Amino acid sequence: MINGRRGRRVLGALFSLGLVSGLGLTATSSAVAAGGHPGSEYTSYSFPKDTGTMKEVTWTTTPLRDPGYTADVFWAHQFGLDDKTGGYIGMQSNGGAERRLVFSLWNATGSRPGDRGATCSTFHETGQGRHCVAPLGWRAGHTYVSKVAAVGHGWFKATVTDATAGTSIDLGSLKTRASGISPKGMSDWTEAFEWNNPRSTCYDQPSAAVSFGLPQGNGGTVNASVASTKISMYCKSLSRVEVTRQGSVQLNAIGNTVRGLVRHGEQCLSAPGRRTDGMSARLSDCRATIDRGWVHAADRTLRLAYGGCLTQDGDAVHVRDCKGSRELGTFGRVSDDAKRWTYDKSSMALTNVRSGRCLTAAADGRLTVGACGGGRAQKWTVPSACGAGTPSKTPESAPTPASRPAEGTTGNSASPLRSQPPAAGGSDTPTVVSPDATPEDSAPKKDISLAETGADNATLPLSIATGVLLAVGALFVWAARSRRSRSGEERANRRDHV
Known part of the structure; x- marks a missing residue:
């Protein structure tokens, strides 16, 4: 048996180093067999074979079920650059702190913040890069369009548009040695920071659901398709990824309620x-x-x-x-x-x-x-099983970046923004999955863990330890052939540096 914290750290490292979903490598490692990164779902994409380096890519994110104000969730779009580095852009809910947008690139050497409220800084883990963040009280039912564009001389600019409200935020720009975005190794994922705590389990997690649209490159002239999906084996009975005409829907903690007040x-x-x-x-x-x-x-x-x-x-x-x-x-x-x-x-x-x-x-x-x-x-009222929108207390009382009308809009009237053209005979609205609340029996966190109270530490199954040993062997083989790795500490502890 191995210690829970150490075991998850090893698994997270192997998973995020590319053995599963990172930067173009395939999901064939024994780390996957051992359970993958706990509490996570993944959708991987492919572009047409003749697609070259792209100057810009857009993604859409529509939160369908808000997990609750005190939940920890990260919904993100991961991509590679043409210098074999990479990064991601997405939105976080931070356990009761203000919600925010995040744009990160490994090996970035310069940064410029965007709108008021956005900040950029360097992160150091088993690697180095820069990131820009901006507070945003994102809401369930709104569609957010994220765009990363190469603007010349190694600079990449990130913007996020709330297509529902018709507002846009410039997160900032990061400088690298790259000149464009690679069509290979692109994925969307859901991750729960709570798994950084060894006490966390599948049944502690609040129910959450998100719709990811298909990525589009170069102003919509080239479109991706879903290549594969994956869920964590830790929580396979409570997780699902559904492929839709518009992309995919990732569901986490199915059967649990959202996190909220009793x-x-x-x-x-x-x-x-x-x-x-x-x-x-x-x-x-x-x-x-x-x-x-x-x-x-x-x-x-x-x-x-x-x-x-x-x-x-x-x-x-x-x-x-x-x-x-x-x-x-x-x-x-x-x-x-x-x-x-x-x-x-x-x-x-x-x-x-x-x-x-x-x-x-x-x-x-x-x-x-x-x-x-x-x-x-x-008489009691418990949290909802279907997450009826964003909780009443949201981070919107916190300072937010100055919003401006999205391109092509005036004031609060926004022309609809789509992740892709609607399928023939179909709707361009992402499919909303009905909550499945059938009971089964019919990120570094604040210092509040039971792990520090003298209770027994959680441990992982022996089978996971075996899988980890096999995965380490696979890691050495992979490391000799590629430097496109991402740090496990960076994936497991995103809150520290993103």
Whole structure:
């Protein structure tokens, strides 16, 4: 057995170094067999064979299901440059901090920020580059068009347009030795930063869904097609990538709810203070903070981030280490009925599976379980399984870049921007996948981890260790033939430098 943090770091490194999806290499490594980068989905693209280096590429991103304000998610477009380096552009939700856009290039040597609010700086990991970031309170249902263009003398400029609102943001420009964008090795992906914490599992993750349009090069004169898709084997029963006429839809944590508040009238379920195994749960105010961010998971647990499950202990209610499955595909699933709760929408009751008793709020904010009677003290509202738009508390109260009308628009009226021409006889609107919330039984983070409380560290299955050893051998073979690698630390810890 190997330590969970170390194991995920090794797997993330192998995955992002190109053995799976990076910069034109194929997904054939044993790292994939060992599970891939946890909590992730990937769509890879190909352009027509005669496509040469491109001067500009555009991508579209439409968040279909917002995972919640306190969630960590990165939706991004990865690409290579003609000097065999590469980068990506995308949007992040940062666990309660302001949401933002990110544009990063490895081996970049210069940078110029764009609109007010955008900043550029150097990152250092197992490699070096520069990135530009800008705050943006992106919203579910809006389509965002990202564009990276070579503007001469090695400079690449990035802009993101909200095609729904008709506004555009210039993130900035980065200087490299490249002259254009390669048609090879392009992909879109979903990643959850929470997997940087060894306590995280598939069932802690909030439900999320995004539609990626097909990339277009050189002003839409050349169009990509979907070459392949891939999901993490850790969470294969809760993940899916669907190919559509417009591109693909990536779904993460299927069957879980989004992360949000569990409300009881004007108060909310919380576990305030330093996280310890067995700490009390109670009612608090309804600020959207990490200790009030719950997911009602497909295994019927009610979870905070990083493996904290609401648990009945006699008549009391505590937050305990979930201690779920370590099996690939159902990593983190809990079978202990004391940690499982059913929710009845009509009665608004949360019922413990083991005891059949209901979560009950006392007037002083303490929580107990009692005989289910349908009274006000037992009425709760849990997060949505389908993510009804962006949560009410979003980072839009934070400073945002000055917005300007998108090209070809006036004021707030925007002409529709498409990722590609509509298919014959079909709609140009990305397919919205209906939420699949059927229960299965019918990025460096803040210092709040159960891993630091004395609870046992999570470990990975022995089969993963074997896969890692095989993957290391494949890595040495690959390293002798290509320098187009990306650092695993850079992929696993994007928040530090992007």
